[in-house]
Amino acid sequence: MSDATFRIDDGRxxxxxxxxxxxxxxxxxxxxxxxxxxxxxxxxxxxxxxxNPIIAFASLLAIxxxxxxxxxxxxxxxxxxxALMTRTRNRPIPSGRLAREEALAFGLVLAVMSVFxxxxxxxxxxxxxxxxxxxxxxxxxxxxxxxxxxxxxxxGGAAGALPPMVGFAAASGELGLSSLxxxxxxxxxxxxxxxxxxxxxxxxxxxxxxxxxxNVAGPDRTRLEILIxxxxxxxxxxxxxLLGYAAPAYGVISTLCGAxxxxxxxxxxxxxxxxxxxxxxxRLFIFSIAYLFALFLTLVVERIxxxxxxxx
Amino acid sequence: MEAHWNGGLKxxxxxxxxPRDEGGVVLTKEEARSxxxxxxxxxxxxxLFAALFYAVTIAKLGGAVAQLPPS
Numbered sequence: 001m002s003d004a005t006f007r008i009d010d011g012r013x014x015x016x017x018x019x020x021x022x023x024x025x026x027x028x029x030x031x032x033x034x035x036x037x038x039x040x041x042x043x044x045x046x047x048x049x050x051x052n053p054i055i056a057f058a059s060l061l062a063i064x065x066x067x068x069x070x071x072x073x074x075x076x077x078x079x080x081x082x083a084l085m086t087r088t089r090n091r092p093i094p095s096g097r098l099a100r101e102e103a104l105a106f107g108l109v110l111a112v113m114s115v116f117x118x119x120x121x122x123x124x125x126x127x128x129x130x131x132x133x134x135x136x137x138x139x140x141x142x143x144x145x146x147x148x149x150x151x152x153x154x155x156g157g158a159a160g161a162l163p164p165m166v167g168f169a170a171a172s173g174e175l176g177l178s179s180l181x182x183x184x185x186x187x188x189x190x191x192x193x194x195x196x197x198x199x200x201x202x203x204x205x206x207x208x209x210x211x212x213x214x215n216v217a218g219p220d221r222t223r224l225e226i227l228i229x230x231x232x233x234x235x236x237x238x239x240x241x242l243l244g245y246a247a248p249a250y251g252v253i254s255t256l257c258g259a260x261x262x263x264x265x266x267x268x269x270x271x272x273x274x275x276x277x278x279x280x281x282x283r284l285f286i287f288s289i290a291y292l293f294a295l296f297l298t299l300v301v302e303r304i305x306x307x308x309x310x311x312x
Numbered sequence: 313m314e315a316h317w318n319g320g321l322k323x324x325x326x327x328x329x330x331p332r333d334e335g336g337v338v339l340t341k342e343e344a345r346s347x348x349x350x351x352x353x354x355x356x357x358x359x360l361f362a363a364l365f366y367a368v369t370i371a372k373l374g375g376a377v378a379q380l381p382p383s
Contacts, residue, residue, distance in 0.1 A: 016339060018346045021353035054371035058364055113361075121368045 015099065023092040027075055027103055028068030028110075035292075036067040036163045039186060042296045043167025045303040046178045046245065051122075051171040058121040059170035063163060066114035066130045070137040070159070072107030076100055077142050081208035087201060122170035129169050133162040147209070150216040153198075157190030158183075178245045182296075185240075188233045189292055192226045192265060196285035199223075199268070200278060219277075223269045226284070230265035234258030237295055247306075250298045257291050264288075 040063045044056050051059070075082065075093055083094035092098040111134050119127030141156030149155075161183045168179035198205060198212040199219055205212040214222045237258045241251035264284040271280040339347065 016337065016343045017350075018342055019350065020346050021349055024350075024353070052371050054367050058368050061364065117364075120365075 017099070017102065019092065019098045019102065023097045024106060026092050027072040027098070027106060028065075029071030029074075030068075032071060033064050033067045036160075037064045038293070039182070039296055040064075040163040040167035040170075042299050043164030043169075043179050043182060044171045045300055045307075046164070046176075046182065047168055047171035048176070049172070050307055055121055056171060059118060059126065059167065062114045062118035062121060063130060063166055063170070065110050066118070066134055067163070069107045069110035069114055070134050072103050072110065073134075073138045074142045076103040076107055077138070078146075079103075081210060084208045085201070085204040087204055118166075118170060123173045125173060125175075126166055126170035129162065129166045129175075133159055133166060136162070147211070150211045150213045152211070153194045153213075154191050157187050157194075160190055161186035177243070178240065181239050181243060181245065185233070185237055185295065186292070188229060188236050189288065192229045192233065192261075193285065193288040193292075195222050195226050196268065196281045196288060199281040200285065220272060223272065227265045227269045230262050234262050237261075237291075240299060246299055247302050250295070250302055253298050254295050257294050261287065261291050 037060055040060055044051065044060065050056075075091055078088075079091075079093040079100055082088035082091050088094065093100055093103055111131075115127050115131045115134070118130050137156070137159035141152065141159055145152040145156050164182035164186070165175060165179045168174075168176055168182075195213055198214050199222060202212065202214040202219070206215050213225060217225075234255075235258070237254045238251060240246040241248070241254060246254075261284075264280070264287045268277075268280040268284045271277045
């Protein structure tokens with residue numbers, strides 16, 4: 001087919017894609033991907049023996065691409081509701097820059113490639129776990145839970161909590177207790193983080209028909225749930241220190257950050273009307289990101305300093 | 313040879329010296345530019361992929377990379 005000509009036999013113009021590489025990159029949800037890479041890196045460095053840096057880099061790249069594939073498949077399935085929400089209506093599919101089929105093909109190809117790359121570069125336990133993570137996020141969370149139950153975030157949070165376990169498995173070939181602790185921290189962190197966002201964007205979710213907790217049980221019940229989960233998260237965040245996986249610096253930082261998280265949750269619980277309520281929810285949402293970043297960064301720095309001291 | 317595309321669009325092979333169909337699709341500048349950008353991105357991704365597997369192979373072989381198998 002060296003010289004092919006396109007003809008239209010029913011008067012419709014063919015759809016020639018004008019998608020730029022940046023549109024495909026946007027399908028990967030780069031901000032989510034960066035958080036996944038960071039938490040997976042924490043899992044890698046928590047492994048008992050440090051992996052070869054090239055294998056570690058290849059593993060993290062595969063995990064990043066796997067996370068991106070999940071994002072692309074999520075945008076493929078959710079393009080209908082993405083078009084209804086202010087937060088998502090400029091995404092490549094609802095804005096018309098990409099066709100749904102293009103996103104589906106892109107996501108599937110990246111998912112398969114990422115799993116096989118991780119299997120070949122690291123090991124097949126990590127690859128199987130990555131495949132399960134993609135399946136859980138796309139099928140269990142996106143296709144089923146998200147539109148079916150207000151507990152979507154609670155159960156679906158497992159998908160976002162798995163990357164440290166994938167990283168740990170890629171580095172060590174097993175599933176250690178320390179990676180399970182990292183999983184638990186992210187799993188318990190997810191509901192208050194997303195419910196704080198849902199409090200701010202409840203109109204969006206209502207328009208799209210997504211049964212987030214504020215729309216189903218009401219904002220007050222959501223604030224109570226946020227407070228309960230934050231009270232659980234504060235001690236769970238200190239577990240890596242209590243179980244001996246982290247140094248005292250982590251113990252201090254995680255305790256202080258846990259207390260600050262709880263204070264933000266308490267402010268969200270108390271301020272229920274007007275601008276004060278929005279400000280409190282926004283502060284909690286922003287601080288929740290800083291909280292997770294601070295804890296995992298401390299773990300990474302501590303571990304790197306430890307490895308440098310041992311090998312140096 | 314003839315292939316159908318999306319129900320309404322036909323793609324037809326022509327002989328090398330056959331006259332070009334006047335009704336064929338001509339890409340606009342924007343379409344041509346975006347296609348070129350996508351092709352470059354795919355090329356870079358494939359190159360990165362090949363380099364990654366080369367590096368992983370060397371890393372996995374480690375010090376044994378220069379050793380010949382026992383005869």
